[in-house]
Amino acid sequence: MTEIKELIKEALKARLNSYSPYSGYRVGAALLCKNGKVYRGCNIENASYGATNCAERTALFKAVSEGEREFSAIAIAGGRAEDDPEDLSDYAMPCGICRQALSEFDKSGELLVVAARSVNEYKSFKLKELLPESFDSSVL
Ligand code: THU
Numbered sequence: 001m002t003e004i005k006e007l008i009k010e011a012l013k014a015r016l017n018s019y020s021p022y023s024g025y026r027v028g029a030a031l032l033c034k035n036g037k038v039y040r041g042c043n044i045e046n047a048s049y050g051a052t053n054c055a056e057r058t059a060l061f062k063a064v065s066e067g068e069r070e071f072s073a074i075a076i077a078g079g080r081a082e083d084d085p086e087d088l089s090d091y092a093m094p095c096g097i098c099r100q101a102l103s104e105f106d107k108s109g110e111l112l113v114v115a116a117r118s119v120n121e122y123k124s125f126k127l128k129e130l131l132p133e134s135f136d137s138s139v140l
Contacts (some may be wrong), residue, residue, distance in 0.1 A: 004073070004124070007032050008116040011075040012055040012086065014055065020081070024063060027055035027078035027092055031033035033065050034070040039063040043078075056098035064105070071105055073112040075122075091115040091123055 016026025041059030078092025117121035
């Protein structure tokens, strides 16, 4: 529980770095590795909209590129620029591409996804509930 709240704090902090001049929708994510390390990420938009990277994938790619492969939870905090940064107006769920990207590193099916409005208001799911019957390496 305390660990989840700490992870949400990190996601809220990551959100402050969001680069989102086009949508005005600011997202932060914090990915907890099984070894206890936390990697933060924010959404990074682009004038060529399709080049935008979501917060979750920013955190995931930072972690994987540093050698991490095992993760236990990811907290996500998203909301419009005008929201109170500590008390967002709604929950941000991970998009389909981010669910798929995370699933690559969730072979055990234990990864917890925490969508948070604030440190005290959050909903949690297992990634496999959010992406059932996913495409994975077993067919390749
Ligand atoms: N966004 C994320 O960062 N994560 C998601 O899972 C959904 C969407 C970002 C992308 C874009 O910068 C903004 O939210 C609006 O789509």
